[in-house]
Amino acid sequence: MSIKNAAAIVGVGDIELEDGKVKDGLSVMQIQAIAAKRALDDAGLSKSDVDGLFVAGLWGVPGVGTFPSVVMGEYLGIEPNYTDSTQIGGSSFEAHIGHAAAAIQAGLCEVALILYGSTQKSERSRSLAGRPPTFTAQYETPFGLPSPAGAYAMAANRHMHQYGTTNEDLAEIAVATRKWAQLNPFATKRDTISIEDVLQSPMITDPLHLLDCCLVTDGAGAVVLVSPERAKDCRKKPVWILGQGEAHSHWSIQAMPDLTVTSAAQSGKRAFEMAGVGHDDIDFVEIYDSFTITVLLTLESLGFCKRGEGGDFVKNQRTAPGGDFPMNTNGGGLSYAHPGMYGIFLIIEAVRQLRGECGERQVKEAKIGLVNGTGGTLSSTSVVILGRD
Amino acid sequence: MDEIMKPLPIIDNDSKFFWEGCEKNKLFIQQCQSCSLHIFYPRILCPHCGEENVTWVEASGEGTIYSYTIARRAGGPAFKGDLPYCVALVELEEGVRMMTNIIDTDMEAIHCNQKVKVVFQKVGEMALPMFTPV
Numbered sequence: 209m210s211i212k213n214a215a216a217i218v219g220v221g222d223i224e225l226e227d228g229k230v231k232d233g234l235s236v237m238q239i240q241a242i243a244a245k246r247a248l249d250d251a252g253l254s255k256s257d258v259d260g261l262f263v264a265g266l267w268g269v270p271g272v273g274t275f276p277s278v279v280m281g282e283y284l285g286i287e288p289n290y291t292d293s294t295q296i297g298g299s300s301f302e303a304h305i306g307h308a309a310a311a312i313q314a315g316l317c318e319v320a321l322i323l324y325g326s327t328q329k330s331e332r333s334r335s336l337a338g339r340p341p342t343f344t345a346q347y348e349t350p351f352g353l354p355s356p357a358g359a360y361a362m363a364a365n366r367h368m369h370q371y372g373t374t375n376e377d378l379a380e381i382a383v384a385t386r387k388w389a390q391l392n393p394f395a396t397k398r399d400t401i402s403i404e405d406v407l408q409s410p411m412i413t414d415p416l417h418l419l420d421c422c423l424v425t426d427g428a429g430a431v432v433l434v435s436p437e438r439a440k441d442c443r444k445k446p447v448w449i450l451g452q453g454e455a456h457s458h459w460s461i462q463a464m465p466d467l468t469v470t471s472a473a474q475s476g477k478r479a480f481e482m483a484g485v486g487h488d489d490i491d492f493v494e495i496y497d498s499f500t501i502t503v504l505l506t507l508e509s510l511g512f513c514k515r516g517e518g519g520d521f522v523k524n525q526r527t528a529p530g531g532d533f534p535m536n537t538n539g540g541g542l543s544y545a546h547p548g549m550y551g552i553f554l555i556i557e558a559v560r561q562l563r564g565e566c567g568e569r570q571v572k573e574a575k576i577g578l579v580n581g582t583g584g585t586l587s588s589t590s591v592v593i594l595g596r597d
Numbered sequence: 598m599d600e601i602m603k604p605l606p607i608i609d610n611d612s613k614f615f616w617e618g619c620e621k622n623k624l625f626i627q628q629c630q631s632c633s634l635h636i637f638y639p640r641i642l643c644p645h646c647g648e649e650n651v652t653w654v655e656a657s658g659e660g661t662i663y664s665y666t667i668a669r670r671a672g673g674p675a676f677k678g679d680l681p682y683c684v685a686l687v688e689l690e691e692g693v694r695m696m697t698n699i700i701d702t703d704m705e706a707i708h709c710n711q712k713v714k715v716v717f718q719k720v721g722e723m724a725l726p727m728f729t730p731v
Contacts, residue, residue, distance in 0.1 A: 335673065336670055336671065336672050336673065337672060337673030337674070338604070338672055338673060340604070340607070341604045341605060341606050341607050342607040342609070343607075343609065343611075344638060346606035346607055346608070346609075346612060347606070347612075347637075347638045347695065347696060348696045349604045349672075350603065350604055350605055350606055350720065350725055351672075351684050351696050351697055351698050351725070351727075352603075352668065352671065352672040352673065352675075352676035352679065352682065352684060352698070353666075353668070353672050353684045353696065354666075354668050354670050354671065354672040355672055357670075358666045358668060358672060358684055361666035362664040362665060362666050362684075362685075362686060363664070365664045365665060365666060365709065366663065366664040366709060369664070369708070369709035369710070410669070411669045412669055412670050413666045413667065413668050413669060413670065414666050414667040414669070415666075416666075460696070461686070461696070462638075462686050462694050462695055462696040463694075467663070467664055467686075
């Protein structure tokens with residue numbers, strides 16, 4: 209069974225940030241509502257058209273945020289036929305794309321709204337503390353792992369041990385991503401950085417430096433997905449779901465089978481097979497960059513290079529503007545924004561690239577893009593391959 | 598000045614035997630009697646074969662560092678006084694991995710595949726399994 213071309217993205221929306229924060233003290237409910245309205249306007253649809261609602265969030269947990277699609281349905285005045293609060297971390301939204309396309313294909317809904325928002329920076333709610341030491345976290349939190357950075361650091365150390373990967377290799381990714389951010393007027397960090405700057409930035413948890421880590425910002429995003437029939441009447445040209453896959457291999461980093469390979473090896477394979485395209489057909493990629501090591505492992509796991517060769521693959525600013533492998537073209541979680549769960553912004557950027565709306569940072573002749581979300585501590589992945597007519 | 602309490606395991610029905618063992622300076626893990634594979638963390642079903650036939654066995658307490666990180670920023674306020682400290686994944690001889698701290702050693706000399714053995718460290722009212730190089 210395949211969901212290839214079962215649905216199209218016709219609307220995307222997000223909100224502006226100032227120094228990584230929402231303006232005017234907007235609440236997390238307000239910014240989600242604004243993003244949703246903008247995505248529906250973008251598509252030429254209204255909230256009364258929405259019959260499928262997909263929301264994941266970290267806000268208001270415990271409390272109303274424990275039930276994100278139900279609460280946002282109420283706030284927006286949407287009573288959906290199909291509802292999904294799948295929460296697998298930062299990759300939730302790539303999973304929502306697959307679930308929504310399947311629901312649309314099955315005729316269970318026609319217009320799906322995928323939504324996320326966070327005001328974690330305004331609220332200063334982010335810390336490196338682990339989760340409460342209950343259930344499976346009782347074997348982890350008492351040891352003080354800076355969370356989640358420490359888990360990714362352990363993956364980096366293992367990769368360095370097995371393959372000789374270096375901090376310079378990881379820094380290539382941070383520097384190239386910053387160059388894209390400099391072309392994006394909405395990116396949070398736009399000052400020039402060098403590989404030396406990355407290596408000289410404070411060590412957070414060996415071997416990851418501050419500039420190997422994503423930003424902590426606010427943000428909200430929304431994506432509207434419709435059936436092929438509905439896509440004909442929408443304002444924007446459709447961006448088709450060509451393939452999608454999802455997988456998770458563990459929750460705690462201690463249960464990750466191999467710290468150098470993510471489950472993108474499975475989710476990516478399924479997405480490629482469904483889309484019927486090969487690696488050479490991909491014009492640009494949006495790869496979840498919670499940390500530089502996340503990107504390196506993902507490129508290998510997706511098969512863009514062999515295991516252990518990620519360092520060589522990204523050398524000489526290959527993924528920067530002008531390089532032959534355009535990656536994280538909005539400036540990524542490292543330099544654009546990272547509001548807790550970043551996955552929806554990867555989809556939004558890929559759609560804008562495929563529509564040719566990206567101005568200075570536009571990838572020429574972008575026809576097929578790959579989006580990869582990674583959630584938890586390298587725990588879950590979901591891959592979406594998108595294409596235009 | 599009051600010291601911030603470290604987060605201690607909230608014991609449940611899966612973990613009671615494990616933490617009681619630590620209190621007696623014994624490291625217990627589970628073994629499935631159906632597929633004979635070892636299991637950590639403890640659970641009611643074998644995650645390898647799905648059978649219910651799991652029993653407790655005492656681990657040798659020896660293993661190697663699969664990977665590690667040296668925290669330069671604390672994983673919560675209670676750990677600030679310990680900086681820098683090492684959090685590691687130790688692979689026991691029995692094949693399971695557990696998160697732990699590497700203690701009583703030069704932080705800068707810690708490396709992957711280093712041989713380590715368990716030492717039980719009193720934290721608050723509990724004994725946590727930590728490891729030190731052999």
